Amino acid sequence: MAVWVSDEFEEFEDRHQGFAGAVLADGSEPAPVYLDAGSGSHMSSMREWWAYDGTLGRPRAPHLRAACSCGWRGEHLYTIDWSTAEDDPESVDTSAARTEFEGHVRDLEARSLPLPAAMTDLVERLDEQLHDLAADSPLAALKAVAALERITLRVARHAAADAHASADGDELSWDTVARTFGTDHDHARARLMHYQLRP
Template sequence: MAAEWDWTTAEFGDAHAGAVGVLLADGSEPGPVYFDIGSGSHVPSSTHWSVYDGHFGRPLAAALRAACACGWRAPAEYPLDWEKIGEQRLHEADIDLTGPLADWTAHLSVIRHTTAPLPESLAALLVQLADQLQSTATDSPLAALRALGVLERPTARAGQEAAGRCVAARYRWRRWRPRWARVRPRSAVSSSVTAVSDPGVGVRDSGFGVVWHALLRVGAVKRGVVG
């Protein structure tokens, strides 16, 4: 089953793709809806919010909220008025999704504040490069693949150098900071582990988290997702 996202950005790609999440009446999130198409080994399924309309035995959505691919869920919930919706399918009803979209956008703003900002000149260059690669992939796929191969070498070198500098800077701070600053509460350690295991959360207090995001920023050039 492919992921079904309602919103994406060139800046974060699939790492922070957004979707309208569904809550049932008991407050739980439903599993995927499977569609019976008769014979065959493949059974299509979907987790898109619009399929939870109660038809054909499907779960009935009680409320909507914003969700992100990184695992974040918005605290705000937007109840569905089924008396107004009636027998309509959700994809046919005029459902206002501005609330979940605004919550997801606010979540991305928090993520941006926890990651290293790109210089404006570099960001503009990456946008131009991504556009050029996309058009070349359409007009001349082999040329696009060659261009990606050429980019692989400098991006790999830049990634190694940036990662090394991040680690070195982190090591110097750990070595020379006052003793009182070296002791961190258990919750801070847990946050560091989370930042490493889930890079989508953003850089917190982990040197490896800094390295991970540096590599992601450089690697995004090759994948053509930076914009």
Template sequence: MGEGRRETWTTEEFGSSHTGAVGVLLADGTVPDPAYFDSGSGPGGQAVSQWSVYDGRWAHVPRAAALRTVCSCGWAGPEHRLDWEVMEGQGLDLDDGGEDQADACLKDWDGHTEQVEATTIPLPETVTTLLERLEEEIDKLTRTSPVAAVRAARRLEVTAERGRLLDGPRHRQRPRHRTGRRRSRAQRGRCAEVDGPPRPLEPIPLTPPQAAGVTPARVYVVDR
């Protein structure tokens, strides 16, 4: 999936084995290399693969012709073509004009991970019921005693790790109920500025129970 920094998506169950991102295709169908930007103050710099930098404004960065989902497992989604004539006519840069295509890529990745989930062995109904009840109780603790909620989450984490070591990875299941959303434009920030290199994107902070792996969530982060 490239070495440059960019926004990525993961699920708590599959983790890095199914890390998704918006990929870029050029007009000839090839995948561009990460764009490199000098730091401007001394040695060093950063390589960036965020889709919104591929707008052709820098001589060393080509212009994207389409966006598509890419996954660390090797899967790639369908192409979503970019209409540069429309974007330029409306005075939009790629970050604004390509947002619908980027959102479509996220939906494609959601569908991909759901298909992966469908191939796993389902949990017994009794276990599912117990887990759902446990999640509800921890949610209540989050409101009344956050510290106790974190402790409970940690106990669950230890129990899950013990089960993984005893039974092997074949028994680990994807959570049935997933929450979360793609970050808004205000949260994502702008990856590219006309007069300088991209500003870093900041990850969404998670509340303690979610961070401890109790409430299923999709986590959107930026590779560093």
């Protein structure tokens, strides 16, 4: 069962991965389920509804709801029909929960710093032209992408350094930085450092 990632915040998916989370009968969320991959000390965890089916000592969740890795939770509960879900988890319709998550992402986008209209138009046209070029001449498209990567890396370093200095100097609020990235202050700082330290 896949998580949902918005195009807008795809680069920051550690903060905005959506999923259909489990909700217990008392309205609480169960503890994460840890999965043993069989090698190494790292064990991945999950909170998706289908992992809480009452087996292996786990509780059975009667409901699911939209959730995001940033901590946001949807308003509505959706009943899980275990009579069919046990045999076919894919039969459970999570589309309404996904729609709620997409609304959460749209709200983040609406509160973020908007791009100037001219830049938005330029990015959209560049996207379209690169796709067309990739269809006609894949190598030429890759050469263009390499050039863009050099440009964006150089600009990102300078812009991140200036934004960091402005935020530390109170010329730019960390709230604004966080909203731009659709995250919190700590992750916003980490994102700026990521751009500044990229090789």
